[in-house]
Amino acid sequence: MSTALVLTKQEFLEHWLGHRKLTRRVIEAFPEKELFNYAIGGMRTFAELTKELLSIAEPGLRGIVARDEEGYQHNLPLDTKEALLKRWDEDTPKIIDLFNRIPEEDFHKEHNLFGEYKFPIYSNLLYFVDNEIHHRGQGFVYLRSLGIEPPHFWERF
């Protein structure tokens, strides 16, 4: 394995946190009703997609740190925009704390995430961020189709 450094632990965390700020803006941009009732082509609502993201990020990191293989639960009891944003904000410091607790030498060790996805930890973490970008991009389309301008993709502050 090459030891060339593309990305440090801290850089990865900052990259992820920047994406989380943008995703939070997208949740905020939805009207309450459409957040929970609107979707395109039989897909999930953006509230449902947000719950998926919430059920992966902090719980997944918790599993990685504890080497726990408990499954995920996407169906979180969060039924208002306020509740989704509150959980989003509560999870951020937990994510920072948990991420910082992953020993540097462990990023290339395997972890059977949620008892289902056995990959190196770095790969699990990339999946968390990729999946967030993917679903948030879908939220952008929902917003546009509702006539609402989404935040800029590069707004990560």
Place this chain on the structure above:
Amino acid sequence: MSTALVLTKQEFLEHWLGHRKLTRRVIEAFPEKELFNYAIGGMRTFAELTKELLSIAEPGLRGIVARDEEGYQHNLPLDTKEALLKRWDEDTPKIIDLFNRIPEEDFHKEHNLFGEYKFPIYSNLLYFVDNEIHHRGQGFVYLRSLGIEPPHFWERF
């Protein structure tokens, strides 16, 4: 700067190439007509989004390797699905070659990408991949709204 290793150069490249394979499947999944004519909410067609991706990946890497700050040109003369896929496939070996030519010690040096985006090279490269995931996620919604099942998000082979 921490020297903790999250991701090696080779791992990053493989991660990106896996995403490119998935994006190629999404281009393929569109019917010819809808690839060039269909969009939601005043957005760009998936052909236009694909041209943006094509105009960033290989040209951006070329700029990074040559430290050239020439601007991008999204409006590529590619007017059929076949032409888009052909360019996609032609770019892949170029991307591999160019990426491998970035010296390991340069990933944290700044480059003024396309004469506009002055960030460390690792950050430019993350943007390439993030932007591809973002727009591809939008393509998933277009496909779903056309009644076409997109490929699985985790299909990177």
